[in-house]
Amino acid sequence: MIDHDAIYLHHGLPASPAQMEQVRADSAVNVFVVQQAGGSGSIGVIGYYDLGRDWIVIQRDQIRPGNRTLAHEVGHYFSLLHPHFGWDGAAWDSVLHGNPPGSLAPDGLTPVERVDGSNCQTAGDRLCDTPPDYNLGLDWQQSCTYAGGALDPAGQVLDPDERLIMSYFSESCRRDFSPEQRQLMRADYLSAARNALRTAPPDTLSTVAPVSDLLQPAPGGLTDWADSVQLRWSSVSGQAAYLVQVDRSPAFDLSPITRLTTESVCS
Ligand SMILES: [Zn+2]
Known part of the structure; x- marks a missing residue:
């Protein structure tokens, strides 16, 4: 997730596409949440899929429970x-x-x-x-x-x-979505044009041995805060450093953060 005031506040200005190109991620469905999807002074457009640039733009007020605009644009993204x-x-x-x-x-x-x-x-x-x-x-x-x-x-x-x-x-x-619509979206996702979306998750700790045990938080447990967490793990003798990977997705495929540390605790 990227916080970019110019893209958010001034969508529709001539500079917008270049700013958006700079921050887009090739291995993701790019969704830009903006204050006004139709650009300042324009009404009626609440979200759209840009076929040429292959990204979704959606107005901030459409991100709320029960709203279908994003799902609709994702449908267009996957060829519907x-x-x-x-x-x-x-x-x-x-x-x-x-x-x-x-x-x-x-x-x-x-x-x-x-x-x-x-x-x-x-x-x-x-x-x-x-x-x-x-x-x-x-x-x-x-x-x-x-x-x-x-x-x-x-x-x-x-x-x-x-x-x-x-x-x-x-x-x-x-x-x-109807069964055929789902089939079509799945076919689009699996097509060569969408290869980048299906990249394998990065290597995780399974490739490093021996693996230490996570002590805090307990595996599968909840943390005290939504935006910070202290990790503590058992020390393994003879290790020069520990490779720590953190992600908001359990599959480690969203935006994993990797850190190399010699401590057995990090925040
Ligand atoms: Zn539409």
């Missing part, structure tokens, strides 16, 4: 599209798009997805377990059961999945 892909720039409107609408979405390229599943592989997000959604959540925040009456091109009533985190339905509805 909105279930309403094709309707990103214009949510369905009976006056503008007709009811039933034509066969092409407002982006002019994507087929309008049909309820019977006949074009699910080429329409919307190209997944077949996310039913047609013409960006309906944008104008339907009042409940988790869409009843706005949108029809597909064949005249069948739409029944979107309001639970999908990748949709635009309200925070209280969104809570899940």
Whole structure:
């Protein structure tokens, strides 16, 4: 975690991308928490995934219990599209798009997805377990059961999945990824493009022998303070020094700190 006031306070200035490039970590999902995701003076953008730079920017007020913005952007990071892909720039409107609408979405390229599943592989997000959604959540925040009456091109009533985190339905509805969405994210994580995320954790004490015993805190025990800890271990005769590694992750894969010491205690 990096504390960087300029990135936090002034996101959107021309200097921001260069500052962000300087601190990014290649072996991590880079998430920048900023005061205003749309830049100063801009409203509406609360978070986004930058495909070109491969990082996530999220507004500070979105980091709270029950909020799905970060999960949504992580979905984009791992290659997911909105279930309403094709309707990103214009949510369905009976006056503008007709009811039933034509066969092409407002982006002019994507087929309008049909309820019977006949074009699910080429329409919307190209997944077949996310039913047609013409960006309906944008104008339907009042409940988790869409009843706005949108029809597909064949005249069948739409029944979107309001639970999908990748949709635009309200925070209280969104809570899940579909099985195919999970499969796709897993495939992206395992792809060559994501090799850096799967680097093995650094060598830990298992490669050093003999190993001394941790005396304090007790293994698996809680510490008195969240931001500091005193470690004490049994001394091993004949050792010139001890290699101590500390990390906030039990797998030692977050940002391990390594210290070489001749003492048998360190803070
Ligand atoms: Zn999105």
